[in-house]
Amino acid sequence: MEAVLQCQDLKITYPGGGTPVQGVSFALMPGECFALVGGSGAGKSTIAKALAGLHRHETEVSGSLLINGRDMARAQAGDWRAVRGQQIGFVAQNPWESCDPLRPVRDHVAEAWRCQGLSTTWPEIAARLSGHGVAEAGARMRQHPHTWSGGMLQRASIAAAGALTPPILIADEPTSALDADRAQSVLAALRSLGAAVVLISHDIGLVLRNADRVGVLHGGTLVEQGTPTALRDRAVHPETRRLLAALGTLPERDSATNATPILRIEGVSASYDKGRVAALTCANLAVSSGDIIGVQGPSGCGKSTLLRLAMGIERPTSGVIWRADMLNRPGAILPVFQDPVGSLVPHWPIWRSVVEPLTAPRQHRLPRDQKRKKVAEALARVGLAEIDPESRPSELSIGQCQRVALARATISEPALIVADEPTSALDSPSAWLVSRLLRDAADRGAAVLVVSHDSTFLDRLVDRVVGMEAGRTFAPDGMAT
Amino acid sequence: MILAALLLVFAVLGAIWTPHSPDLPNYANALKPPSLTHLFGTDATGRDMFSRVMNGAQRSVGAALLVLGAVFLIGLCVGILAALAGGVTDILLMRLVDITMTLPPLVLGFVVLGLLGPGLFNLLIAIIIGEWAYYARLARSLSLDAHRRPHVVAARMAGIPGWRIIWGHMLPGVALQLGIYATLQLGIMISIISGFSFLGLGVQPPAAEWGALLSESRLFFPIAPWLLIAPAFAIFLSILSANMLGNALRDVASPRAAR
Numbered sequence: 001m002e003a004v005l006q007c008q009d010l011k012i013t014y015p016g017g018g019t020p021v022q023g024v025s026f027a028l029m030p031g032e033c034f035a036l037v038g039g040s041g042a043g044k045s046t047i048a049k050a051l052a053g054l055h056r057h058e059t060e061v062s063g064s065l066l067i068n069g070r071d072m073a074r075a076q077a078g079d080w081r082a083v084r085g086q087q088i089g090f091v092a093q094n095p096w097e098s099c100d101p102l103r104p105v106r107d108h109v110a111e112a113w114r115c116q117g118l119s120t121t122w123p124e125i126a127a128r129l130s131g132h133g134v135a136e137a138g139a140r141m142r143q144h145p146h147t148w149s150g151g152m153l154q155r156a157s158i159a160a161a162g163a164l165t166p167p168i169l170i171a172d173e174p175t176s177a178l179d180a181d182r183a184q185s186v187l188a189a190l191r192s193l194g195a196a197v198v199l200i201s202h203d204i205g206l207v208l209r210n211a212d213r214v215g216v217l218h219g220g221t222l223v224e225q226g227t228p229t230a231l232r233d234r235a236v237h238p239e240t241r242r243l244l245a246a247l248g249t250l251p252e253r254d255s256a257t258n259a260t261p262i263l264r265i266e267g268v269s270a271s272y273d274k275g276r277v278a279a280l281t282c283a284n285l286a287v288s289s290g291d292i293i294g295v296q297g298p299s300g301c302g303k304s305t306l307l308r309l310a311m312g313i314e315r316p317t318s319g320v321i322w323r324a325d326m327l328n329r330p331g332a333i334l335p336v337f338q339d340p341v342g343s344l345v346p347h348w349p350i351w352r353s354v355v356e357p358l359t360a361p362r363q364h365r366l367p368r369d370q371k372r373k374k375v376a377e378a379l380a381r382v383g384l385a386e387i388d389p390e391s392r393p394s395e396l397s398i399g400q401c402q403r404v405a406l407a408r409a410t411i412s413e414p415a416l417i418v419a420d421e422p423t424s425a426l427d428s429p430s431a432w433l434v435s436r437l438l439r440d441a442a443d444r445g446a447a448v449l450v451v452s453h454d455s456t457f458l459d460r461l462v463d464r465v466v467g468m469e470a471g472r473t474f475a476p477d478g479m480a481t
Numbered sequence: 482m483i484l485a486a487l488l489l490v491f492a493v494l495g496a497i498w499t500p501h502s503p504d505l506p507n508y509a510n511a512l513k514p515p516s517l518t519h520l521f522g523t524d525a526t527g528r529d530m531f532s533r534v535m536n537g538a539q540r541s542v543g544a545a546l547l548v549l550g551a552v553f554l555i556g557l558c559v560g561i562l563a564a565l566a567g568g569v570t571d572i573l574l575m576r577l578v579d580i581t582m583t584l585p586p587l588v589l590g591f592v593v594l595g596l597l598g599p600g601l602f603n604l605l606i607a608i609i610i611g612e613w614a615y616y617a618r619l620a621r622s623l624s625l626d627a628h629r630r631p632h633v634v635a636a637r638m639a640g641i642p643g644w645r646i647i648w649g650h651m652l653p654g655v656a657l658q659l660g661i662y663a664t665l666q667l668g669i670m671i672s673i674i675s676g677f678s679f680l681g682l683g684v685q686p687p688a689a690e691w692g693a694l695l696s697e698s699r700l701f702f703p704i705a706p707w708l709l710i711a712p713a714f715a716i717f718l719s720i721l722s723a724n725m726l727g728n729a730l731r732d733v734a735s736p737r738a739a740r
Contacts, residue, residue: 311638330640337631345632347653353632360640408635 003027004167004196005051008064010073012043012050012220015058020046021220024063028196030167035199035207037243038217039427040398044200047217048172051198052090053080068167085116089161091190093173095153099145105129105156106141112163120163128159132189149298151182155189162193169193172200176424178453182298184210202427204243205456208232216240246428250439250460261286262327262415262447263310268319269471270305275317279305281471282319285449289415292438292448294458297468303451306468307418310449311335326415331357334414336438338421340402344393350404351375351389357412378407382437399430406437410446417441419450423457435461484722492542495535503528503536504687512705521711525701530694534711537689542719544601544690545670548608549663555613557659560620561647564628575621581614586673594682601690604683608673616659623658627651657730665727668720675716691716 005028012021021043028034036044049055051065053075065073067087072079084090092098099108106125113120122141129137132155145153154174161169171190175183187210190197201207207214208228215225218239224231235241265285271278280302287293287310295303308314309321311333326332334357337343344353354375358366366374375389382403393401402422409417419438423431435457442448452458458465467474501519507527515522521530563574586608593607627633633650675692677683684690686697691712698708 313634313637331638333638335631335635335638337635339631343631343635345650348649356636356641357639361642362640405635412639 001029002069003066004030004068005198006064006066007051008066010047010050010061010063010065012046012055013060013062015056019220021050024217024220024222026215026222026225028168028198030196031194032213033191033197033199033211035201035211035214036217036222037201037204037207037214038239039202039243039429042217043220044202044217045172046220048090048170048198048200052084052088052170053077054090081115085112085164085166087166087168089163089166089169089193089195091154091157091161091169091171091174093176095148095150095157096145098157099153101145104142104144105148105153108145109141109156109160109163112160116164118164125159128163129156132156132159132192133185149182149300151178151186151298154178154186158186158189158193162195165193165195167195169195169197170200171197173202174199175206176202203456204428205247208247216243242429243427246432247456248432250436253439253443253463260324261288262324263287263449264320264322265306265309266320266322268309268316268321270302270309270314270316278471280309280316283468283471283473285310285466285473287416287447287449289445289447290442291464292442292450292462294462294465295449295451295468295473296453296455296458296465298453301468302471303468304420305471306473307335307420307449307451310416311418324415330362331360331412332414333416333418334409334412336402336405336409336417336419336422338424340398340405340425341393343405344401344408346393349390349392350379350387350396353393354378354389354404354408354411357408357414360412363412374411375407378411379404381410381440382407383433399426399433402426402430402434403437406434406441410437410441410444413444414446416447416449419448419452421452421454422450423452423454431457432460484718485726488538488542488719488722491535492538495537496539496543499529499532499535501529501532503532503689512701512708514705515707522705522707524697524705524708530708530711533689533694534691534715537691537694537712538715540601540684540688540690541671541675541692541716544605544674545667548605548612548670548674549667551605551609552612552616553659553663555609556616556618556620557652557656559613559617560622560659561624561651561655563617563621564624565643565647571621574617578614578617581611582618584611586611590677591682594677599682599685601678601684601688604674604677607677608670616663619662620655620659623655624651627654661727661730664723664730667723667726671716671719671723675712 008025010021010024011019013019024047026034036047038044050061053072055061057077061073063073064071067083072083099105106122109125109128110120126138126141129141134140134152134155169190174190175186178186183206199207199211211228213225214228214231215222216237216239224237224240231240232244235244265283268280268283270280283306295306297303305314309316344350355371358371358374379385379387379389384400384403387400417438422434426434431454438448438450438461450462505528510523510527511525513519513523519529519531521534524530559574563571589611590607593610594603597603597606628651633646636646636650674683678690678692679696681696684693694712695709702709
């Protein structure tokens, strides 16, 4: 059987001379799912773009890139246009960004035919969407992308990518914006097309569960490849072992070290746009010191609103939020955000961001050398002892920025740490480290309230999960909290 | 960057030293073509054109910098105040901005100069009245965005006082973005000042200014075209260097985007 896609010594060079990818060789057989996995900056997305001819025209692709026997390494834009859609489909990471927000979803799918000069009918599009599990597709496809959930819209993107039944699909982190159940169903939809799939992901667990073969990228080079079983059992390269270590669990702990709640949210409702959009409806939550509570639910279900209410930066329209005295002092509740780079002041050296909670007026004033010592301790605690405290956030990786943000969130020993999707921008090893650091903070007595769609992360970290759906909280067994 | 620095040096040097007197007439030397003694030739009253372009730089570039400095400061203060105060203050300030922005800048300039009389100082006041609102609107939008940034929320949660959040977290970013916009406007501002001076509403004779020099020289274009070329080229170079400086500043401001 002949490979549908074959890379031989693929090298990608940026106009400035940087080579994010070099010496990458692999073959994709018909119907096979080959996953490329690696940490941040390993070159995954650069390869994905090059495989679909979506790289910037100044970027040089050398080596051999055979698509159904035709070398596309030095192909021009016109050649790629003929190949895309017919030979290669592309599914991007963020379904909302992939769609024109001003046009209904059906136009987004129809574009796959139109851009090749072909025509289609609305019933045909509705049938394709139904085939990918979109309920009431005929009516729903007339809606605009923002009214669709991420999982449903990603299915529409898959329907568009597979419209002309291309033998190859490139999927660049297609499930990173989705929770675990939806991720699994979206991957099933992707495989159902029968095409060979190049699956790009930072999630080693997901890749091992779903791919036929896995390639591990590190520093722009394919350092190891094999079947999931072979990699899991006989990993050779240190990067593969590092990624696999992220599948490990944390030690067992006694949950709810203190049964007296420090924060109680009772029957709380919240709305936006002068009451026209209900964000929360009768939500309940109780948090005690040392608790690690996960909040899980689909996009737009009110998770982030619940966190902002817990932090006290938004007010409820009804219901009661009770905080113990220990939470009413400034700095008692500290946040960790989804965007690690934006969490740090861009023009400050990182030590200044880390030490800031200790400089609040009601904190005990520390001399400069004491502050420096505290910063060094906090950075060491998050595994960044070797980093220069004078570095700016732009000089660090995204994972390092999140660890600096965690150092800041824990330096003043807050009573409650509120984390909003803290691992969504991180690769598996960094996500594992974040869960360990949050666990450490809880072990030191802080309560941790964490919102995440990453089930692996929550399963590893939290004592209990509060589910959310359409603004309501419920316990995992389905009982309203 | 180098071009902008050279232009600044040229303007500062022109204020303290010129090869010949920029204002003293020498009728025996009238309308001489460019030579080693007079690099850009001489005008109708025999004044050295190079010295006048040099001396005029302080008024063209200096006045543009002064206007931009003033509208930058007014816009920054009004924008941050509106964004952070919110409510009635925000509504009142932004309606004032809306009203100012509805007035055509040229008409506003003519009205103010008509009321106050022509002259460089009055011209600057006219431009500031017409321009501050654009900076205030931009500063408000940047401040609102900065106020929602995660590092600002983290500082608020840590109990950092508002003035320290404004000074340390918000102001540098907002001022930098507004500064880039101002730098990109520098060229336009030089051309506006030169334009009004060309019409005789800005710098008054015998003081030299690039727009005024263009106006004085246009009558002699058929017999002495070099008189027009020198100030026109100076205006062209200053606009070009201001735009390049703005682009360079934008790259400095977002190192990740520039990578």
